[in-house]
Amino acid sequence: MTERVIALVDAGRHKPLPPVTGPAASPAQDRLGRALRDLRISVTDRCNFRCVYCMPKEVFGKDYPYLAHSELLSFEEITRLAKIFVDQGIEKIRLTGGEPLLRRNIERLIEMLAAISLPNGESVELTLTTNASLLAKKARALKDAGLARVTVSLDALDDPTFMAMNDADFPVAKVLAGIDAADAAGLAPVKINMVVKRGVNEHSILPMARRFKGSGHVLRFIEFMDVGATNGWRMDDVIASREIIRMLSEHMPIEPIDPNYPGEVAERWRYRDGSGEIGVISSVTQAFCRSCTRARISTEGMLYTCLFATAGYDFRDLLRGGKSDAEIRAAIAAVWSVRDDRYSEIRSAETAPQRKIEMSYIGG
Ligand code: SAM
Ligand code: SF4
Numbered sequence: 001m002t003e004r005v006i007a008l009v010d011a012g013r014h015k016p017l018p019p020v021t022g023p024a025a026s027p028a029q030d031r032l033g034r035a036l037r038d039l040r041i042s043v044t045d046r047c048n049f050r051c052v053y054c055m056p057k058e059v060f061g062k063d064y065p066y067l068a069h070s071e072l073l074s075f076e077e078i079t080r081l082a083k084i085f086v087d088q089g090i091e092k093i094r095l096t097g098g099e100p101l102l103r104r105n106i107e108r109l110i111e112m113l114a115a116i117s118l119p120n121g122e123s124v125e126l127t128l129t130t131n132a133s134l135l136a137k138k139a140r141a142l143k144d145a146g147l148a149r150v151t152v153s154l155d156a157l158d159d160p161t162f163m164a165m166n167d168a169d170f171p172v173a174k175v176l177a178g179i180d181a182a183d184a185a186g187l188a189p190v191k192i193n194m195v196v197k198r199g200v201n202e203h204s205i206l207p208m209a210r211r212f213k214g215s216g217h218v219l220r221f222i223e224f225m226d227v228g229a230t231n232g233w234r235m236d237d238v239i240a241s242r243e244i245i246r247m248l249s250e251h252m253p254i255e256p257i258d259p260n261y262p263g264e265v266a267e268r269w270r271y272r273d274g275s276g277e278i279g280v281i282s283s284v285t286q287a288f289c290r291s292c293t294r295a296r297i298s299t300e301g302m303l304y305t306c307l308f309a310t311a312g313y314d315f316r317d318l319l320r321g322g323k324s325d326a327e328i329r330a331a332i333a334a335v336w337s338v339r340d341d342r343y344s345e346i347r348s349a350e351t352a353p354q355r356k357i358e359m360s361y362i363g364g
């Protein structure tokens with residue numbers, strides 16, 4: 001297969017900041033009345049997996065032009081920006097990537113972020129999403145540094161299927177060891193994300209549910225999404241959450257439960273026999289844009305207001321250009337106040353091929 005290289009400039013496409021008209025309004029509301037509550041920070045655009053739905057090998061080959069270290073936000077820059085976001089309403093921060101545990105000294109960054117307090121004096125809720133390849137080794141240090149919980153991605157329980165999805169010959173057993181280590185370290189409850197792709201891992205739905213039923217972990221089934229522009233997404237490859245729920249309920253009685261908080265992305269279900277809960281994330285078939293309170297910072301400091309954005313706002317430029325915290329905070333409020341994203345509500349065969357930002361760069 002020929003190798004297609006996406007130019008870096010493509011990854012960092014940006015749009016001009018909207019005019020800042022005064023001090024930041026707090027809490028900020030966007031054009032659809034949504035608050036700014038969650039921040040996802042991508043700490044690296046690199047990954048040791050090549051999941052077919054995220055970083056397909058034929059695009060992310062050995063010559064792929066990843067960001068240079070000097071282009072990444074430093075830990076000090078990330079922490080400063082995170083503090084300003086917290087002043088502007090953020091309550092939860094999730095570290096992601098690429099594979100966040102590949103960023104050197106990530107424990108140090110976690111320590112710095114965990115020290116941030118909300119205006120009410122409580123600590124910010126700090127979590128991380130990982131492929132778990134390094135989790136068995138790092139779980140204790142992550143917990144000691146102040147991480148609250150982890151979400152682990154695992155798409156199957158048998159090696160041939162899992163390896164066909166991660167395309168890096170990575171075995172299931174090591175991910176399971178990472179989950180156990182996270183649990184033992186107190187990074188619990190561990191959430192487990194399974195992306196379901198038709199014809200690839202749908203036969204793993206029931207085995208995964210059985211494996212984690214009663215474990216205390218929360219398995220979440222995620223509809224295959226048209227993130228980025230390289231994963232060859234087609235609607236036919238999506239297994240709708242309602243199909244998954246129907247499949248599960250034929251074998252294990254389940255019932256829906258209320259969200260933990262307004263705007264929770266996963267729809268929650270529990271086993272009627274009391275052996276735990278599962279979730280479904282239906283970004284494709286049941287858009288949840290109306291309650292979307294998430295902003296994303298890319299590895300080199302671009303702010304994106306939607307996972308499916310085609311351009312972001314350059315906050316690294318503000319951080320490195322001598323702007324004060326108050327000026328940066330006002331810029332965040334200005335960006336949020338013009339936000340009208342609702343991609344999942346308007347998705348179609350025509351929007352899917354748009355040159356959206358890659359998920360490995362913007363963070364999941
Ligand atoms: N590398 C880490 C991991 O895999 O957990 C963190 C980054 S990854 C981009 C974050 C999440 O996005 C993972 O749970 C992954 O399964 C999910 N993801 C990536 N591409 C996806 C797609 N096309 N559709 C649905 N979920 C996707
Ligand atoms: Fe890497 Fe996570 Fe993307 Fe898989 S989903 S390629 S582990 S960033």
Ligand code: SF4
Pocket residue numbers: 288289290292293294305306307308341342343344345
């Ligand atoms: Fe939020 Fe964009 Fe996803 Fe809608 S499509 S839920 S606006 S990230």
